[in-house]
Amino acid sequence: MAIQPTSPSTPVDWSPASWQQREALQQPHYDDPAELAAATAQLASLPPLVTSWEVLALKQALAEAQDGHSFLLQGGDCAESFTDCTSPIISNRLKVLLQMSLVMVHGLKKPVLRVGRFAGQYAKPRSADTETRDGLTLPSFRGDVVNAPAFTAEARRADPQRLIQAHAHSALTMNFVRALIDGGFADLHHPEYWDLAWVEHSPLAAEYRQMVASIGDSLRFMETLAGPIASFSRVDFFTSHEALLLHYEQALTRQVPRHPGWFNLSTHFPWIGMRTAALDGAHVEYFRGIRNPIAVKVGPSVTPEQLLPLMDALNPDDEPGRLTLVHRMGNAAIAERLPPLLDAVKREGRRVLWVADPMHGNTESTSNGYKTRRFDNIRGELDQAFDIHAAAGTRLGGVHLELTGENVTECMGGARDLSESDLSRAYKSTVDPRLNYEQSLELAMLIVRKSVSRG
Numbered sequence: 001m002a003i004q005p006t007s008p009s010t011p012v013d014w015s016p017a018s019w020q021q022r023e024a025l026q027q028p029h030y031d032d033p034a035e036l037a038a039a040t041a042q043l044a045s046l047p048p049l050v051t052s053w054e055v056l057a058l059k060q061a062l063a064e065a066q067d068g069h070s071f072l073l074q075g076g077d078c079a080e081s082f083t084d085c086t087s088p089i090i091s092n093r094l095k096v097l098l099q100m101s102l103v104m105v106h107g108l109k110k111p112v113l114r115v116g117r118f119a120g121q122y123a124k125p126r127s128a129d130t131e132t133r134d135g136l137t138l139p140s141f142r143g144d145v146v147n148a149p150a151f152t153a154e155a156r157r158a159d160p161q162r163l164i165q166a167h168a169h170s171a172l173t174m175n176f177v178r179a180l181i182d183g184g185f186a187d188l189h190h191p192e193y194w195d196l197a198w199v200e201h202s203p204l205a206a207e208y209r210q211m212v213a214s215i216g217d218s219l220r221f222m223e224t225l226a227g228p229i230a231s232f233s234r235v236d237f238f239t240s241h242e243a244l245l246l247h248y249e250q251a252l253t254r255q256v257p258r259h260p261g262w263f264n265l266s267t268h269f270p271w272i273g274m275r276t277a278a279l280d281g282a283h284v285e286y287f288r289g290i291r292n293p294i295a296v297k298v299g300p301s302v303t304p305e306q307l308l309p310l311m312d313a314l315n316p317d318d319e320p321g322r323l324t325l326v327h328r329m330g331n332a333a334i335a336e337r338l339p340p341l342l343d344a345v346k347r348e349g350r351r352v353l354w355v356a357d358p359m360h361g362n363t364e365s366t367s368n369g370y371k372t373r374r375f376d377n378i379r380g381e382l383d384q385a386f387d388i389h390a391a392a393g394t395r396l397g398g399v400h401l402e403l404t405g406e407n408v409t410e411c412m413g414g415a416r417d418l419s420e421s422d423l424s425r426a427y428k429s430t431v432d433p434r435l436n437y438e439q440s441l442e443l444a445m446l447i448v449r450k451s452v453s454r455g
Contacts, residue, residue: 010261014289016253019246024282026125026244026275028146028158029139036247039160043251048265049119049170050239052256052291058238058268059293061113063321065397066353070110071451072324072398073101074240074269074355075440076117078432079124082144085169090176092405093118094185094237096437100444107448113238117402119173120241120267122166123248124431125275141430144169145245149430163248170266174239181237207445240295243270246286253290261291271295271326274360279310288313295324295400297357300337304344311350324353326400327385330361331377334384342392355398356385363432370423372433375413379446386450399447403435414439 030036065072075097077084093116101112122145131140131151138156141149145166148155243249243264252266264270270290274297276283287294294314298307307325315323325345329337345352358381362373382399389396409426410433412418427433435443 010289014285016250016262016286016289018289019250019282019286022280022282022285023278024246025278026142026273027246028142029129030158030160032160036160039163040247040251043163043167043248046164046167047171048252048254049167049174050265050268052259052263052265054238055263055265055268055292056259057236058113058115059291059321061236061321062293062324062353063351065113066320066351068395068397070113071104071108071447072113072115072353072355073097073104073401073444074115074117074398075100075401075403077121077404078402078429078434079143080118080121080169080173081430082122082165082169085172087176089406090118090173091180091185094177094180094405096403096405096440099437100440103441103444104448107445108451113398114236115238115240115269116177117240117400119170119177119239120166122169123242123244125242125244125273143431145248163245163251166248167252167266177237177239238268240269240271241267242273243267243283243287244273244276246282249286259291262289264290264292267292269293269295271297271324273297274299274328277310279306279313284310284313293321293324295326295355297360298325298327298341300329300333300361302337302341304340307341308344308348311345311352315350318351320351321353323351324355324398326355326357328357328360328400329381331358331381331384333361334381334388338385338388339392342389342394346392346394353397354389354394355400356382356396357400358382358385359400359402359432359435366420366423368420368424370410370420370427370433372420372423373411375411375418375435375439375442378411378435379443382443382446383450399443401435401440401443402432403437403440405437408434408436410434410436411439415442 061070064070076093097114097116101114104112123143126140126142129140130137133151138151138153139147139158141147145162146158249264249266252264253262254265255262270292271294272283272287277296278284296310311323327338358378359373362377362381363371365371385396406428407426408428409418409422410429412420415438
């Protein structure tokens with residue numbers, strides 16, 4: 001039976017700008033307040049990037065995932081760049097997610113909810129506000145929505161005009177993704193459209209093609225009996241990003257006809273990162289008033305005493321589909337740190353979608369200076385997550401991954417057993433290392449095997 005989410009009213013003490021009365025971490029310093037005000041005013045006059053009915057449709061779908069009727073696949077770039085707003089990169093990113101979801105639908109025997117980390121993932125948190133090289137100290141690179149990566153004073157200046165550029169690039173990305181999907185790119189009758197030429201000789205290619213053939217046979221059999229099934233010719237697809245830069249998010253927070261409250265219309269599914277999840281902070285203040293489904297990253301330092309009040313603030317009415325908790329503990333810490341949180345939330349009887357992010361807790365630096373992740377640690381954390389949820393009597397309902405459709409060598413291990421010496425061959429990320437296609441598909445197959453083994 002379909003779940004009908006409630007429509008809670010906006011808190012009386014909240015407005016899209018009320019976050020400005022709280023401490024706002026991870027925000028850039030703009031040296032010209034008038035220039036910032038002009039840019040945000042222009043941004044507020046531009047059309048939204050998503051619609052309120054799409055947002056509410058995703059919330060409904062997430063409510064069904066909470067009850068185990070579907071599985072969430074959320075993935076994409078660690079940080080988008082303006083220069084990567086090209087048709088090959090966007091379509092390859094979409095191909096990877098579609099192929100992963102096809103594997104998971106086939107194996108899990110349930111719908112997969114597809115959410116991309118793109119069309120807005122232009123801001124990144126940083127460990128320090130400044131960076132020093134050869135005695136020169138400049139602001140840190142905070143993503144293309146703020147400044148540029150080149151180590152010059154001009155490039156590292158926080159430029160408000162980049163807010164407008166981020167909106168434009170997000171709109172271009174969204175437009176192309178929607179056109180691909182509406183044009184039949186995601187048609188299950190033609191999964192061969194999703195092939196990536198560079199993985200033709202992948203060790204996983206044969207297994208994947210066998211799976212595609214099996215799905216094709218099943219579709220043809222069903223349509224022989226029932227006629228063409230239109231729902232197989234397209235898929236629903238949603239966007240997400242970390243809502244880090246609050247001036248940008250505020251400018252795209254709107255009221256709409258026939259739906260009460262305020263919607264963040266920069267994305268369907270914004271999330272709060274681990275560095276900005278303070279209960280009394282600006283990000284929690286902003287998020288508590290929007291009607292979007294929201295997520296919070298939960299790291300190994302979080303205790304039940306911190307998590308439960310945060311849930312009360314963000315989802316006081318325990319609204320179905322409203323709150324997703326994304327745990328990112330690290331392969332070495334998850335066995336100790338996750339069970340107390342699961343037990344506390346279960347004891348309180350709260351509705352939440354638990355999702356595993358096996359990427360961010362497993363980042364390390366190599367001797368040759370590359371930031372990387374070992375596939376064995378990524379796989380290990382995900383493997384443990386399924387077991388820990390099963391032992392706790394809770395459900396792992398999704399995964400959150402940093403991945404790309406490009407032929408990169410950023411994470412070690414996987415199907416081709418990439419080593420430290422391979423990293424320099426095709427390391428393209430400016431922030432965090434991503435899974436390539438083969439590693440992503442291998443992880444999708446692991447998810448299927450773990451889920452099937454758990455019944």
